[in-house]
Every structure is written in structure tokens, then in C-alpha cells.
Amino acid sequence: MITLTRTDSSNPDFVALVKLLDAYLSEKDGREHDYYDQFNSIDKLKNVVVCYENGAAVACGAIKGFDAVAMEVKRMYTLPASRGKGLASLVLTELETWAVELGYKTCVLETGKRQVEAVELYKNRGYSLIPNYAQYIGIENSVCFQKTLGSN
Known part of the structure; x- marks a missing residue:
């Protein structure tokens, strides 16, 4: 059974999944991960979704205020053994619904260009490429997306 829980960054399952995410990204991005790491603090995330499969935490994501009209999607991750089941899409949909609320x-x-699966997920979920914003301007490995909420 799949369940989604809205929580915040103090949730121990979220913290554990983010540690695995950081290890994955460190391996994928190598030394570049140090640059990204400074922007990925989870200390004060108020809007976190954890996905559970049969009671075990298997995926997560978060949103945080970006500006007056936009939320930024952060810390999306699915355990390797749980990939390909649509769980990331479920988490992303829940985050988008929460943002609208x-x-x-x-x-x-x-996201990083090397995270090919993530890039495809966002494209398939209706996100459009935009110029890199804020701290990602000029960062070769970064690719930025935007989606108008309420659209597919």
C-alpha cells in the first residue's frame, strides 16, 4: 500500500532519505556536489512529503517559498529499489497540490544534467526549461524548470 504524509524537515524518515540522496548526488556530481550542498539545507523546510510503501519510507520531496508566486521543489528522491513505480510523480503531484493550497x-x-531520470520526470510532468536562476546562473551542470500549477 502506498501512502503520502505531509510533514516538515524534522521527520526522521525524510532526514534518512535526504542522507541517501546526498550520497547519491555526491557520487553523481563528484567535487561539484560541494557547491550544490550549500543550497540544500533542510533545517527549516515546512512543506515536506514522504511516500511510504507498506509502511517503509521510499521517496520524498519538499517545497519552499521562492518568491511571491512560486514555490521551489527541493530534495526529491526515491530509493533505487522503488524506482519505476511512479512514486516520484505521486510525491511531486502532492507537493504541487500543497503549493496551490x-x-x-x-x-x-x-536539477543536474547528470540526473537524466529527474530531467525526464520533470519534462513528463509538464515542467518547461527556463534560464538558470539565482545561484545556478552560469553553472554548467544545472538545468532549471518551471511549471504553472493547475496544468498537466
């Missing part, structure tokens, strides 16, 4: 109109996000 909070009055936001769009979601933005950054």
Missing part, C-alpha cells in the same frame, strides 16, 4: 501559482526547480 498555499496560494502559489508556479513551481520552479533545479
